[in-house]
Amino acid sequence: MTNKERIKVAIYGLGGVGKELVRDFNQREDIELVGVIARNPLQIGHDVGILSGLDNKTGITVTANQTKEQDLYETTKIDVLIHCAGANNAKGTFEQVRTALEHGINVITANVGTTDLWSSDPELASEIDVICKEHGVTYFGQGSSQVLEKAVIAMTEGSKEIESVSFMHHSDVHAYSEKSNRETLGIGLSEAEFDERKKAAETNSAELNSNIDSVKFIGDNLGFVIDDVKTKMSTYVNDSGIVFGTQETLIGYEQGKERIREDWVFILDPEKRYYDKIVIHGVPEVESVMNYSPDRGFCTTYATIRNSIPVVMKEKAGYLNSLTIPVCRWYGGDYRDIL
Numbered sequence: 287m288t289n290k291e292r293i294k295v296a297i298y299g300l301g302g303v304g305k306e307l308v309r310d311f312n313q314r315e316d317i318e319l320v321g322v323i324a325r326n327p328l329q330i331g332h333d334v335g336i337l338s339g340l341d342n343k344t345g346i347t348v349t350a351n352q353t354k355e356q357d358l359y360e361t362t363k364i365d366v367l368i369h370c371a372g373a374n375n376a377k378g379t380f381e382q383v384r385t386a387l388e389h390g391i392n393v394i395t396a397n398v399g400t401t402d403l404w405s406s407d408p409e410l411a412s413e414i415d416v417i418c419k420e421h422g423v424t425y426f427g428q429g430s431s432q433v434l435e436k437a438v439i440a441m442t443e444g445s446k447e448i449e450s451v452s453f454m455h456h457s458d459v460h461a462y463s464e465k466s467n468r469e470t471l472g473i474g475l476s477e478a479e480f481d482e483r484k485k486a487a488e489t490n491s492a493e494l495n496s497n498i499d500s501v502k503f504i505g506d507n508l509g510f511v512i513d514d515v516k517t518k519m520s521t522y523v524n525d526s527g528i529v530f531g532t533q534e535t536l537i538g539y540e541q542g543k544e545r546i547r548e549d550w551v552f553i554l555d556p557e558k559r560y561y562d563k564i565v566i567h568g569v570p571e572v573e574s575v576m577n578y579s580p581d582r583g584f585c586t587t588y589a590t591i592r593n594s595i596p597v598v599m600k601e602k603a604g605y606l607n608s609l610t611i612p613v614c615r616w617y618g619g620d621y622r623d624i625l
């Protein structure tokens with residue numbers, strides 16, 4: 287048992303992930319929820335416990351974003367802010383949490399685009415890094431889509447030679463709300479609406495939350511000099527013309543030779559399958575399939591964020607690449623004992 291102060295956490299965005307975090311923190315001795323920021327008038331001013339489906343009130347009411355969030359940062363000690371506020375790109379996400387960083391608060395965001403900005407948007411990475419260092423805080427992205435690469439790299443420990451690596455991330459998204467799937471993935475849109483959105487994103491690369499950072503990360507780690515990456519986005523469409531799944535394929539080449547292949551499938555899978563298949567072509571040949579329960583994507587998103595709290599508090603100040611932060615392991619004890 288520790289007598290240290292509880293870790294003070296606030297949440298930005300009270301949707302599916304945010305509510306799960308509220309329920310989780312409600313049961314913990316070591317974490318104290320001290321604030322929740324949202325934009326929805328139906329949530330502002332109401333108790334976050336009741337809004338999150340708890341039987342009890344938490345005593346914390348929802349703070350209005352923009353108009354009141356600064357007051358919260360100024361009047362309340364917050365060690366970590368968790369940002370899980372809907373679909374956005376890395377730049378927009380940063381703008382939503384900039385004030386928190388400037389108030390000396392560490393931030394973890396669920397935004398998929400905030401994975402390795404040092405590769406995808408070095409200018410933005412550098413801007414965030416300067417602010418973090420000035421205020422002595424740490425910022426990174428975390429979620430179910432940012433944990434696979436570490437497992438792939440770990441699996442090469444026993445390899446003598448490697449020719450190429452490929453994986454398929456097959457994610458059933460039934461556990462997310464319809465709104466979250468539509469806004470974040472385009473699932474639920476008509477094919478025409480999806481194509482329109484894709485075209486808009488192509489003309490504005492800031493809108494893309496692609497997994498392209500992942501190819502570079504694996505290439506760098508394995509010593510492949512990736513000089514070309516080809517990407518293709520395809521859709522699964524039902525008989526009524528509605529998109530119920532997307533597949534992003536990325537292939538990394540070294541002098542014309544395929545070295546890395548990644549398939550990221552997000553789908554309302556009728557069989558609710560959720561798995562990762564990793565293949566390492568080399569000596570020895572490795573083929574591994576990890577099957578998860580269907581709630582994995584949603585569960586792992588809030589779980590990795592929760593498991594990252596000691597890491598964001600302990601790591602050096604700055605903007606950090608999600609793929610190179612330490613493994614944010616599950617820890618069953620009191621987080622204050624490992625800070």
Ligand SMILES: NC(=O)c1ccc[n+]([C@@H]2O[C@H](COP(=O)([O-])OP(=O)(O)OC[C@H]3O[C@@H](n4cnc5c(N)ncnc54)[C@H](OP(=O)(O)O)[C@@H]3O)[C@@H](O)[C@H]2O)c1
Pocket residue numbers: 298299300301302303304323324325326351370371372373374382396397398428429430431432462463465466470583584587
């Ligand atoms: N990294 C990963 O692997 C991973 C995996 C899954 C999800 N995610 C991300 O996690 C985030 C949360 O997912 P979710 O399923 O919880 O989404 P959700 O159910 O749609 O919830 C998002 C919430 O954020 C609120 N919001 C949106 N913009 C806001 C703003 N400017 N200020 C305050 N609140 C705002 C929304 O409010 P309204 O009700 O007013 O719209 C909604 O309550 C999404 O960004 C998603 O892309 C990441």
